[in-house]
Every structure is written in C-alpha cells, then in structure tokens.
Amino acid sequence: MLGLLKKIRRKRPSLRIIISSATLDATYFLEYFTAGNSPDEATIISLEGRMYPVEVAYLQEPSPDYVRKAAEVVWNIHLQQSPGDILVFLTGREEIDRCLEELTEYIPTLPRNAPRLRLLALHAGLTTDEQLAVFEPAERSTRKVIVSTNIAEASVTIEGIKYVVDSGFVKIRTYNPTSTLSSLATVSTSLSSAIQRAGRAGRTSAGICYRLYPESALSSLPQTTPPEITRTDLTTPILQLKSLGVDDLMKFEWVTGPPAETVLRALENLVAAGMVGEDGRLTVTGEKVAECPVEVNIARMLFMSSEYNCGEEMLTIAAMTAIQDVFVIPDGAAGALAELERRKFTAEEGDHLTLLNAYNAFTRYGRSSSWCKSHALSFRAMSRAVSIRSQLKKYMQRFGLPLMSCEGDAKRLRQCLVSGYWRNGARWVADGTYRSVRGNVALHVHPNSVLFTRKPRSGWVVFHEMEETKKTQIRILTEIEPDWLLEYGHTFRDKHTGASVSHV
Known part of the structure; x- marks a missing residue:
C-alpha cells in the first residue's frame, strides 16, 4: 500500500499521506519516502502523551x-x-x-x-x-x-x-x-x-x-x-499488485524488501493455480480472483466450485474458515456437555464438513443466540459467518459462478477443497502424527479437530492452517484421496528409492 502511495504521489504531488502509530520507527519511514525525492518530501511530527512513571x-x-x-x-x-x-x-x-x-x-x-x-x-x-x-x-x-x-x-x-x-x-x-x-x-x-x-x-x-x-x-x-511482509506468504499481495498494474516486482519500491525466495514461490503458486500466465501477467481468472477479499486458495475453491457443482457449500465453508472459535467448549462438566452438542454436527470426513453442518443448522433453526448457547456455538462467530457469506455471494453472482448444491455429495465437495488446499496436504504415519507433502514436516492434529483421535480412512488429509507452539499443529482438516493431489503437481515417490511411481 505505501509503495503504491509513494508512486502515486510522484504523479499527484497534492496527495497528502499521514501515517500514525504509537510504535512506528519514524526515521525508517522518513528515509523511505525521501529516497529518490526531495528532502522536504516527508517530515516527522511527534505528539508526546502524558505518562506517569x-x-x-x-x-x-x-x-x-x-x-x-x-x-x-x-x-x-x-x-x-x-x-x-x-x-x-x-x-x-x-x-x-x-x-x-x-x-x-x-x-x-x-x-x-x-x-x-x-x-x-x-x-x-x-x-x-x-x-x-x-x-x-x-x-x-x-x-x-x-x-x-x-x-x-x-x-x-x-x-x-x-x-x-x-x-x-x-x-x-x-x-x-x-x-x-x-x-x-x-x-x-x-x-x-x-x-x-x-x-x-x-x-x-x-x-x-x-x-x-x-x-x-x-x-x-x-x-x-x-515487518509482516518478510514473514508472510506473498501469493495474495502479489496477485493484488499485478491487478493494479505492477508487473515488474524487481523495480517496485517496497518499504521493506521481501525475501527473494518468498516472491519466487508466490509467483510459482500463482502460475500453478492458473492465475498468472507464462508471460507474467494475470489471466482472466487471476483478474477476477484479485477482486475477491479472501486468500487465493479460498478464492480458487470458489471458482472451481462450478466444476464440482458445490457453489452453495463452498460459500459456506469459505465463510466459516474466515472466523475463529465457532464452538464454545468450557472446562469441567459444562465442557463435557458442550462436547456432546458439538458431536451432533460432526462429519466423519472432517472439520470442513462439520463447520458446514453447524452453519446449515444455525440458519435452519432461527439464527438465535439462545439456540447457539444450547448447542455450544458462538452466536457472534456464526453471525459473522452469515455476513461474510453474504458478501462472498455477491462476488460469485458478479462473476457468473453458479450457486448449485452438491446435494450431500461429500466426494465432490472434498475434491473441490483439494483445488485450493493442494499445498496443504498431509499423510498419516503410524505414530498418529502426519507428514506434510511439501517438506515432510511432522504435524500434529489440533485437539479441537474431529480427527484428533481418529485415523482418516485413506490416510491423507488437507488442512486449512498450521500453528506452532511447542509442536506444529494443523487445524481444520478433511480426509481426501491421495490421487486427487496428482492434478496439482504432486507425484508419488517410492519411500526406499525416491523414484516417481504412478500409483500407491
């Protein structure tokens, strides 16, 4: 954003930019805005608040x-x-x-x-x-x-x-x-x-x-x-930059330059997802996805839902994964009762379908705070999901994406999930943990997952996100078939020789 504003100010000097923060390194930003410009391009104004010892x-x-x-x-x-x-x-x-x-x-x-x-x-x-x-x-x-x-x-x-x-x-x-x-x-x-x-x-x-x-x-x-840009996936930011006409990322004036490998991986992911062409420019799909206010992987699932006839369900899953703490599980005896309520929504395929069940029940039975309380759901989180889904629905209608239901066909729905989460695949190993398909990282299932104590039938899952504490945990999992990953650049390899094989 600041890089774009600096570029705009060169063509429109009347634009005034005010950056306010209690913890900002003001000198760093002063040097950024004056670099390549007049020393009078920017200044620092400090307002000291009253502080007691x-x-x-x-x-x-x-x-x-x-x-x-x-x-x-x-x-x-x-x-x-x-x-x-x-x-x-x-x-x-x-x-x-x-x-x-x-x-x-x-x-x-x-x-x-x-x-x-x-x-x-x-x-x-x-x-x-x-x-x-x-x-x-x-x-x-x-x-x-x-x-x-x-x-x-x-x-x-x-x-x-x-x-x-x-x-x-x-x-x-x-x-x-x-x-x-x-x-x-x-x-x-x-x-x-x-x-x-x-x-x-x-x-x-x-x-x-x-x-x-x-x-x-x-x-x-x-x-x-x-700075966040040095430690985050740049797939979505680069997609947005390209949609604004910034194709030469090497010449773009970053406030803090991101690691070169991160930029390279982001471009590789965008090309693999069909959003950037071999010429480095956005494809038609990439231009549309850049307008959606969600991460690239979620947007890709929404667009791919037309192929799997599950637009209604994918809208709901996209909204539910955008919020946190859907289920309210307190401690003690009350927590045991809340866990029994949560199990009413559980889908054996995993968490994405469980969230889908919870949302459908919430909208079917009146969207009330009292209903949520008696079913271990957060009314605030569920109401937020309804709002997000409504916003995303407008984008799907705008792009002419069909809002069809898969009518309970969990296979089609899970295949659509793989189209967005293909980088987040993992396989079960005998000690109860998982290994990521990229990097072979040891992963532990988060205790809140419905798959926490269960082995998926196929031994393979995709997950929404990772969290590192004392160990690396994965959240919001769904069981998949490993063959579905082959469409997105993955290959099976012999665990002894490392050679590619056509099947498992």
Whole structure:
C-alpha cells in the first residue's frame, strides 16, 4: 500500500499521506519516502502523551511455565500491593483460559478481609459484550484482572490499569517458502512492544510492570517486530499488485524488501493455480480472483466450485474458515456437555464438513443466540459467518459462478477443497502424527479437530492452517484421496528409492 502511495504521489504531488502509530520507527519511514525525492518530501511530527512513571521489575531466572508464573505474580500483587487493576499479556486464548483457571483455583484461599477479584479475558474470540466488559469500572472493594493477547498493547486503552504482567511472548504468523507452509509461531516480543506494554501501567497513575524474564534478556530482544511482509506468504499481495498494474516486482519500491525466495514461490503458486500466465501477467481468472477479499486458495475453491457443482457449500465453508472459535467448549462438566452438542454436527470426513453442518443448522433453526448457547456455538462467530457469506455471494453472482448444491455429495465437495488446499496436504504415519507433502514436516492434529483421535480412512488429509507452539499443529482438516493431489503437481515417490511411481 505505501509503495503504491509513494508512486502515486510522484504523479499527484497534492496527495497528502499521514501515517500514525504509537510504535512506528519514524526515521525508517522518513528515509523511505525521501529516497529518490526531495528532502522536504516527508517530515516527522511527534505528539508526546502524558505518562506517569512506571517501575519495571524482572525475574531473577526465566520461568519454565510463564502462564503459571503470571498467575502467581497476579496473586501476589493482589495480596501485597495497593488498589489498582492488573493487565496480563499472554499469547492466545488457550494460555488466557489456563491462566484464568489457575487464578480461579487461588480464590478460595483469599483472606476474608481482602478485596475480591474480577477475572476477565480479552481476545478476538469473545463476543462484543464480553470484550466490552473489560472497560467497565471495578466495583467497590474489587480488583479487575484482565488477561489479554497483544490486542491490549496499542489497540485499546483500559482505564484503571496500575499493574502490568508481561509474559514476554507474542504469537505471530510466519511463512516457510521452502515448504510453502504458513504457521502461527510463539516468539519473544520486540523491545518496542515491551516498552509499549509497560506503558499501559502508567496511563492514569504511577504503576509497576512485572516482566516474566531476566533483565539480561532485553539485550537479545529485536528492536521491533519483523515487518509482516518478510514473514508472510506473498501469493495474495502479489496477485493484488499485478491487478493494479505492477508487473515488474524487481523495480517496485517496497518499504521493506521481501525475501527473494518468498516472491519466487508466490509467483510459482500463482502460475500453478492458473492465475498468472507464462508471460507474467494475470489471466482472466487471476483478474477476477484479485477482486475477491479472501486468500487465493479460498478464492480458487470458489471458482472451481462450478466444476464440482458445490457453489452453495463452498460459500459456506469459505465463510466459516474466515472466523475463529465457532464452538464454545468450557472446562469441567459444562465442557463435557458442550462436547456432546458439538458431536451432533460432526462429519466423519472432517472439520470442513462439520463447520458446514453447524452453519446449515444455525440458519435452519432461527439464527438465535439462545439456540447457539444450547448447542455450544458462538452466536457472534456464526453471525459473522452469515455476513461474510453474504458478501462472498455477491462476488460469485458478479462473476457468473453458479450457486448449485452438491446435494450431500461429500466426494465432490472434498475434491473441490483439494483445488485450493493442494499445498496443504498431509499423510498419516503410524505414530498418529502426519507428514506434510511439501517438506515432510511432522504435524500434529489440533485437539479441537474431529480427527484428533481418529485415523482418516485413506490416510491423507488437507488442512486449512498450521500453528506452532511447542509442536506444529494443523487445524481444520478433511480426509481426501491421495490421487486427487496428482492434478496439482504432486507425484508419488517410492519411500526406499525416491523414484516417481504412478500409483500407491
């Protein structure tokens, strides 16, 4: 976007561009916009906000379990420190839920005269009301504890925070151009993020930031989080650039140049998908796909649905994979009951068809919040899926793609899935894990998958995405036949000789 704006400003000097950020490396961007232009092309304007002093405390040694340590620190703050709300930074929903569980176990030991604790989560998978609850002032003799992802780092400001507990970690999306697989990885925060997190304790009064790592670790932190363009799959961005007339990627003025291998793999994928021709220009299909507000693999499935007569189902699957936390499975006895409700939607072929079943049931039985609650579904997520599906339907109608139903033919539907997920194939191995068809990476099924404890009949699956924590997990899986992958450049190889074979 900024590269295009810089190009436009050369032809339209009256255009004014304002870039605002609390954590931006302003000097870097100043040098980018003045390079090849007049020194007066850009300037830096700083607006210093009022900050109260923040004391920073560190651990003496790294903690082997920073989630449990975060709960311990919160509990000690509550028992020993003066009034003021507490904000905890963790990496995702699973860690947040575990931290809240740990704190819940402490509550029965709370001294009788001590203030009460109000425990709150903040992450993207919550309903709007649940997210807004963190902004409500704490009641008298009550301290709020908000356990959040990095959404609270700069996106929102919560009044009353006096104490911050910083785990020192964040979850970011990364891309391996060799295996062509994207994943979510938990990594150390950058120094600028650490400073931003600590600043949350000094918005309304002097505060304290507890960093769950030694002070010596600061020297090993990167100054800033690596730019997304250096760690993401560029298939969709390059498709969009080409649709805007940028065919010579070597001459394009990137703010930060992407790795050459990532660009090469993106172009290879676009050619293999039939969206870029041998001349390097967009094909007719590529021009249409570039207009769709979804990833290239999802758009390809929508376009291929005309061949498999499953446009209605693919629209739903595209919408459902665009949202997170469809099923609401709490802990304890309530979680066991919720799991029984989820099984009512389970399709033996895998998660994509399970999501399809959940959506169809939601739209068939009234789209109500109460119905969702009794069937372990998130009303907010399902409503969002309805909205996304409606938007995508307009694109399909615009491009003349037939909205036909496969009438329950799971085979056609799964073949259509392979047309978009051909890079995300994996085969089952005897220890219960999978190996990716590209790179032979060891993969573990995410516990939320309906295939978590089941071996697919064919031994092969495609998956929607990967996530890296202590191990590499794959989410949203569907069983496929391995022969279907052969249409997209894959070959079978003899495991002993490595030679290509025509069948298995």
